[in-house]
Amino acid sequence: MGHILKAAAAMxxxxxxxxALAAWEPTKPVEIVVAAGAGGASxxxxxxxxxxxxxxxxxxxxxxxxxxxxxxxxEALMYMKSSDGxxxxxxxxxxxxxxxxxxxxxxxxxxxLTPVSVVALDxxxxxxxxxxxxxxxDFIAAAKAASSPFKMGGTGSKREDxxxxxxxxxxxxxxxxxxxxxxxxxxxxxxxxxHTESNVNNPSENLEVxxxxxxxxxxxxxKERISYKTKVTETQSWNDIPTCKEEGLDVQYLMLRAxxxxxxxxxxxxxxxxxxxxxVTQTPEYKDYMEKQALKPIFLTGKDxxxxxxxxxxxxxxxxxxxxxxxx
Numbered sequence: 211m212g213h214i215l216k217a218a219a220a221m222x223x224x225x226x227x228x229x230a231l232a233a234w235e236p237t238k239p240v241e242i243v244v245a246a247g248a249g250g251a252s253x254x255x256x257x258x259x260x261x262x263x264x265x266x267x268x269x270x271x272x273x274x275x276x277x278x279x280x281x282x283x284x285e286a287l288m289y290m291k292s293s294d295g296x297x298x299x300x301x302x303x304x305x306x307x308x309x310x311x312x313x314x315x316x317x318x319x320x321x322x323l324t325p326v327s328v329v330a331l332d333x334x335x336x337x338x339x340x341x342x343x344x345x346x347x348d349f350i351a352a353a354k355a356a357s358s359p360f361k362m363g364g365t366g367s368k369r370e371d372x373x374x375x376x377x378x379x380x381x382x383x384x385x386x387x388x389x390x391x392x393x394x395x396x397x398x399x400x401x402x403x404x405h406t407e408s409n410v411n412n413p414s415e416n417l418e419v420x421x422x423x424x425x426x427x428x429x430x431x432x433k434e435r436i437s438y439k440t441k442v443t444e445t446q447s448w449n450d451i452p453t454c455k456e457e458g459l460d461v462q463y464l465m466l467r468a469x470x471x472x473x474x475x476x477x478x479x480x481x482x483x484x485x486x487x488x489x490v491t492q493t494p495e496y497k498d499y500m501e502k503q504a505l506k507p508i509f510l511t512g513k514d515x516x517x518x519x520x521x522x523x524x525x526x527x528x529x530x531x532x533x534x535x536x537x538x
Contacts, residue, residue, distance in 0.1 A: 234478040236271040236298055243301045245286030247279040249395025251412040256302050262495035268486055282366045283310055287318045293472040297479035301470045305370055308526040313368035315537045325515050326469040326483045331506040334463055336428040337416050338408045339401055346428045346457035353384035362386040363397035363406035368535040370465055374410045376533040377461045401425055414503035429454035431463045436504045448504040484511050
């Protein structure tokens with residue numbers, strides 16, 4: 211019995227001194243995949259995350275931004291779908307994941323990937339050139355009176371910007387000629403150059419040209435005003451922009467910003483990125499970015515994220531059908 215007790219004690223010591231198995235972490239650079247061109251909101255957010263992770267030492271390996279905006283973002287979606295089991299790639303996703311498979315009939319479903327977290331909600335603003343109409347009412351009146359349809363710039367075709375343009379037509383009776391560009395940054399440049407009359411860019415995409423006094427924010431497509439009250443221009447904060455409903459244009463839309471891994475990764479790999487992006491949302495860089503870009507901070511993962519995705523998918527599918535953008 212004494213020998214057994216001694217052996218058991220020795221075993222206990224061995225167990226106590228054996229190091230625990232280390233949790234999974236990347237052993238090579240991580241690619242953050244952007245389904246859009248340079249300068250757009252997704253690209254900007256990816257680079258903010260890249261900087262936040264590096265400055266706060268949240269990951270041993272570097273994060274590399276990879277722009278895959280070809281074929282209106284299909285390049286990125288198919289790239290992720292073909293990367294099953296590769297936990298060194300993470301997609302920064304938006305409503306493209308619902309809309310593009312419907313409009314282009316590409317063989318992709320967001321359920322092919324591994325959800326990690328929803329990290330923000332993005333808003334849309336109706337913008338015109340600073341020399342254009344000063345109110346929504348005047349803008350719509352000018353669009354109705356124009357001899358040819360007003361040119362509305364936007365990112366991609368049959369996506370969020372295009373859907374909002376169609377609903378503006380339906381609500382107002384005005385006609386718009388929608389011009390798709392590679393990114394929100396390009397759409398902003400075209401508006402400043404008066405090659406278009408308007409766009410519905412995310413706040414971040416028009417931030418610098420708004421601050422420079424080159425464009426005017428007419429209204430935000432949300433049920434409530436943007437919360438941030440710090441002055442962005444000499445005279446206005448984000449909170450000073452009225453909702454479109456306040457201005458008589460009852461159209462609302464919010465877009466997710468979410469992180470996905472490829473399919474068939476392990477629970478440990480998924481858990482690493484859930485923890486990583488939760489830490490990102492607590493950094494000064496993230497908090498500063500949320501305010502400056504007028505994003506709604508949020509963090510959803512697990513069952514809450516899946517519930518959100520299913521409901522958001524249903525809403526976007528409904529909007530796409532109503533706009534007539536679903537491929538037959």
